[in-house]
Amino acid sequence: MNEGVAIMKLRRRRIxxxxxxxxxxxxxxxxxxWSADAKREAVIPAATRLVSxxxxxxxxxxxxxxxxxxxxxxxxxxxxxxxxxxxxxxQDSHLYYSSDGVDERVLxxxxxxxxxxxxxxxxxxxxxxxxxxxxxxxEGHRGAWISVQTQPTPAITELDNIxxxxxxxxxxxxxxEPSIFLIMVxxxxxxxxxxxxxxxxxxxIPNNSQITFxxxxxxxxxxxxxxxxxxVHTFPLPEGSAIYSFADEYSSLLYFQSAYPYVLRYADYSxxxxxxxxxxxxxxxxxxxxxxxxxxxxxxxxxxxxxxxxPYEPRLWEGEWQALNNSTFTRATPExxxxxxxxxxxxxxxxxxxxxxxPTTEGxxxxxxxxLAEYDVRGMTQYISLYDFVNTxxxxxxxLWSSPLKEFAIKKEERPAYIPPYFSYEIPDWxxxxxxxxxxxxxxxxxxxxxxxxxxxxxxxxxxxxxxxQWFVLYDRYFYEYTDGQLSELGELPVxxxxxxxxxxxxxxxxxxxxxxxxxxxxxxxxxxxxxxxDKLEVEAEFAVHTPYRLTSDGDQLRIASIAGQLTVDAQFKxxxxxxxxxxxxxxxxxxxxxGFMPHQLYDDTTSGLTWYYFDGSLYQYDxxxxxxRSFYVGFTVNARASEKIIPxxxxxxxxxxxxxxxxxxxxxxxxxxxxxxxxxxxxxxxTTQGESSLIVDExxxxxxxxxxxxxxxxxxxxxxxxxxxxxxYADIGPLLRHGxxxxxxLHSDLEERYRQLMQQEETNRPLYTEIVKxxxxxxxxxxxxxxxxxxxxDIEGNAGDEPAFVLRSYFN
Numbered sequence: 048m049n050e051g052v053a054i055m056k057l058r059r060r061r062i063x064x065x066x067x068x069x070x071x072x073x074x075x076x077x078x079x080x081w082s083a084d085a086k087r088e089a090v091i092p093a094a095t096r097l098v099s100x101x102x103x104x105x106x107x108x109x110x111x112x113x114x115x116x117x118x119x120x121x122x123x124x125x126x127x128x129x130x131x132x133x134x135x136x137x138q139d140s141h142l143y144y145s146s147d148g149v150d151e152r153v154l155x156x157x158x159x160x161x162x163x164x165x166x167x168x169x170x171x172x173x174x175x176x177x178x179x180x181x182x183x184x185x186e187g188h189r190g191a192w193i194s195v196q197t198q199p200t201p202a203i204t205e206l207d208n209i210x211x212x213x214x215x216x217x218x219x220x221x222x223x224e225p226s227i228f229l230i231m232v233x234x235x236x237x238x239x240x241x242x243x244x245x246x247x248x249x250x251x252i253p254n255n256s257q258i259t260f261x262x263x264x265x266x267x268x269x270x271x272x273x274x275x276x277x278x279v280h281t282f283p284l285p286e287g288s289a290i291y292s293f294a295d296e297y298s299s300l301l302y303f304q305s306a307y308p309y310v311l312r313y314a315d316y317s318x319x320x321x322x323x324x325x326x327x328x329x330x331x332x333x334x335x336x337x338x339x340x341x342x343x344x345x346x347x348x349x350x351x352x353x354x355x356x357x358p359y360e361p362r363l364w365e366g367e368w369q370a371l372n373n374s375t376f377t378r379a380t381p382e383x384x385x386x387x388x389x390x391x392x393x394x395x396x397x398x399x400x401x402x403x404x405x406p407t408t409e410g411x412x413x414x415x416x417x418x419l420a421e422y423d424v425r426g427m428t429q430y431i432s433l434y435d436f437v438n439t440x441x442x443x444x445x446x447l448w449s450s451p452l453k454e455f456a457i458k459k460e461e462r463p464a465y466i467p468p469y470f471s472y473e474i475p476d477w478x479x480x481x482x483x484x485x486x487x488x489x490x491x492x493x494x495x496x497x498x499x500x501x502x503x504x505x506x507x508x509x510x511x512x513x514x515x516x517q518w519f520v521l522y523d524r525y526f527y528e529y530t531d532g533q534l535s536e537l538g539e540l541p542v543x544x545x546x547x548x549x550x551x552x553x554x555x556x557x558x559x560x561x562x563x564x565x566x567x568x569x570x571x572x573x574x575x576x577x578x579x580x581x582d583k584l585e586v587e588a589e590f591a592v593h594t595p596y597r598l599t600s601d602g603d604q605l606r607i608a609s610i611a612g613q614l615t616v617d618a619q620f621k622x623x624x625x626x627x628x629x630x631x632x633x634x635x636x637x638x639x640x641x642x643g644f645m646p647h648q649l650y651d652d653t654t655s656g657l658t659w660y661y662f663d664g665s666l667y668q669y670d671x672x673x674x675x676x677r678s679f680y681v682g683f684t685v686n687a688r689a690s691e692k693i694i695p696x697x698x699x700x701x702x703x704x705x706x707x708x709x710x711x712x713x714x715x716x717x718x719x720x721x722x723x724x725x726x727x728x729x730x731x732x733x734x735t736t737q738g739e740s741s742l743i744v745d746e747x748x749x750x751x752x753x754x755x756x757x758x759x760x761x762x763x764x765x766x767x768x769x770x771x772x773x774x775x776x777y778a779d780i781g782p783l784l785r786h787g788x789x790x791x792x793x794l795h796s797d798l799e800e801r802y803r804q805l806m807q808q809e810e811t812n813r814p815l816y817t818e819i820v821k822x823x824x825x826x827x828x829x830x831x832x833x834x835x836x837x838x839x840x841x842d843i844e845g846n847a848g849d850e851p852a853f854v855l856r857s858y859f860n
Contacts, residue, residue, distance in 0.1 A: 154201055170197045174192065189210055210234075243310045321335070439774065451833065452833060458856050460858055472660070485511070506551065517530050526584065540557070545685070547683045553683075577605075595609040689755075705740060726755075735756075743790055759774070778798055779797075819834075840856040
């Protein structure tokens with residue numbers, strides 16, 4: 048400290064001592080006056096739904112810190128904040144606080160002299176230090192930041208070091224109440240990010256809103272002076288926190304002041320009202336906002352990271368509603384159950400909500416526990432699940448009522464380890480093919496394809512064919528030529544590509560193509576046809592055949608191998624001959640034990656001598672006594688977690704996939720197919736139901752009952768037709784059990800609940816329930832029984848003619 052500064056401080060101390068006796072006396076007098084005023088201040092109560100306080104524009108603070116960056120080792124005291132006798136200033140790499148101009152307290156120390164800049168808003172001071180100059184390409188954190196809560200006693204919060212310093216700042220916008228800073232910074236060459244700094248909060252609060260806007264053109268560090276928000280609204284919340292709505296030059300911005308604060312932007316709309324709706328799934332309240340734009344249009348949006356706008360529905364602002372999910376609202380009143388439902392991921396302009404209701408006047412509403420409404424119906428207790436009402440399709444309203452479960456026992460057990468039920472069987476030796484190709488594929492070709500069609504969680508349907516020195520490759524629909532080390536795309540083929548979905552996804556497409564008679568002939572396997580293309584890849588002709596998978600030219604003839612047999616046509620697709628695929632000798636083939644068969648993937652028909660088995664997309668028919676076999680490509684299940692089943696049916700054998708079945712006679716000849724495509728929405732991948740592919744065979748009525756995603760199908764082999772007997776979207780349908788002439792299964796109305804049960808380590812306060820659903824195999828009527836609690840599995844005890852006794856199993860991890 049130089050001499051001039053020392054003298055200045057000495058004079059200042061004398062003046063302070065001169066007035067120090069007067070100030071306490073004035074303070075005592077003013078204290079009683081101010082206390083009386085303070086007692087008269089009004090407190091704004093919290094409520095479930097509140098309109099904001101009057102909008103205001105934040106005013107500049109009484110004291111403005113230096114506008115330009117400064118060095119922290121300044122020899123002269125540099126005041127950053129001042130209020131009456133209180134001040135915070137920088138000098139000699141220290142941040143000082145003085146309450147009387149005499150005593151000094153060190154709040155913070157810079158270990159080295161670096162470029163620093165400060166901003167003040169209300170009772171908050173933000174100070175950033177540039178650790179790495181913007182002109183350097185050095186790696187590491189570029190900024191060290193602290194925030195100072197100035198009142199009532201200064202408190203320092205060191206923020207986490209971050210990739211930017213003051214030189215990367217594009218703009219700083221502040222509010223006085225609450226005291227926050229919004230910092231816009233350059234992130235990369237052309238991108239930008241926004242963060243909120245709140246007093247006493249160590250973490251940077253990112254703006255995660257998925258809206259796009261372009262900041263006004265400016266260079267970082269050239270226009271980072273403090274500006275203030277306009278149209279500040281406050282929305283108090285019942286638990287004592289609040290939502291603050293601000294406006295700047297780009298859009299409206301919401302700041303959520305709570306233990307875990309966050310910030311959102313909303314494009315084109317401003318918040319006008321807030322309402323809490325209860326979410327039974329989360330067993331907590333969610334906030335939904337009502338917005339309007341300058342044209343007077345209104346919209347709704349959850350005030351969280353869902354970001355979806357929905358058209359305003361006035362009924363949602365009347366009474367108490369529950370949020371079933373992001374797009375569905377329900378409520379139970381004494382007269383009826385109501386639902387308002389938006390489409391998921393639909394454009395705002397076309398997403399008009401639907402309204403439905405279910406009269407419950409035949410019963411008296413007693414209570415609602417979560418998503419289960421309890422009624423007294425003529426002296427009997429009955430229930431309706433709001434999940435069931437919303438998600439059940441193709442059902443009579445009477446199928447929604449459920450009764451208390453009777454005749455049951457409960458067993459709590461350790462969760463059994465999953466052991467796949469594989470079994471072994473000796474079959475002709477096999478070999479896995481990595482690629483569908485007619486010759487060994489050069490690594491250079493695979494590398495060139497990886498450059499243009501890189502695979503991640505999706506694997507393309509691939510066919511490689513070499514003619515002379517040229518390679519031709521089909522990736523799904525993309526057709527390539529590879530000659531002299533150069534890969535070129537010829538175009539897209541008009542073929543069908545379907546996808547099998549599991550931990551990853553795989554394309555299933557055309558299985559073969561050949562060049563013949565100056566044209567391309569493509570086995571459009573999933574499209575059940577063969578097409579002829581010219582050199583422009585335009586369709587000139589097509590020939591319908593079920594699941595063709597191999598093409599062979601022989602002079603003037605083209606042989607097509609398919610499930611239906613071997614068909615011979617000419618170049619114009621005139622059918623010349625049809626015959627069954629021949630068996631091949633296995634006399635010289637090695638035999639090996641394959642230990643990867645799942646139940647129903649192999650059937651040993653002692654009558655015909657054929658052993659049927661499914662393996663890697665093909666159906667094999669093997670006669671060990673005659674030492675011969677043949678195979679057909681039949682494809683894969685759509686849901687990788689589904690299972691293939693080979694089932695005898697009278698004088699037939701049926702191959703059952705999750706989306707179609709194939710019928711053969713006992714000699715192995717194909718008869719017909721029956722498709723039952725998977726529905727939308729579908730229980731697939733991580734939403735696969737626990738009962739997926741569960742099957743009950745009713746030989747008397749020639750019906751197969753199959754669980755496919757969120758529905759149970761009745762496959763009528765006599766009529767060759769399929770009907771849905773039960774469907775409930777987003778529900779977990781368990782394995783089917785037969786007792787007498789009825790089918791039973793366990794149902795959890797919210798499929799995601801099973802994951803919560805696996806993850807949670809302690810009892811939950813959320814009201815849970817489990818349903819046992821019964822389907823009468825004669826009348827196809829559905830009835831439900833319900834019990835409190837979550838159960839993992841069940842068994843049925845008792846004779847077929849007796850009423851079933853249920854054993855409910857609850858697993859612990």
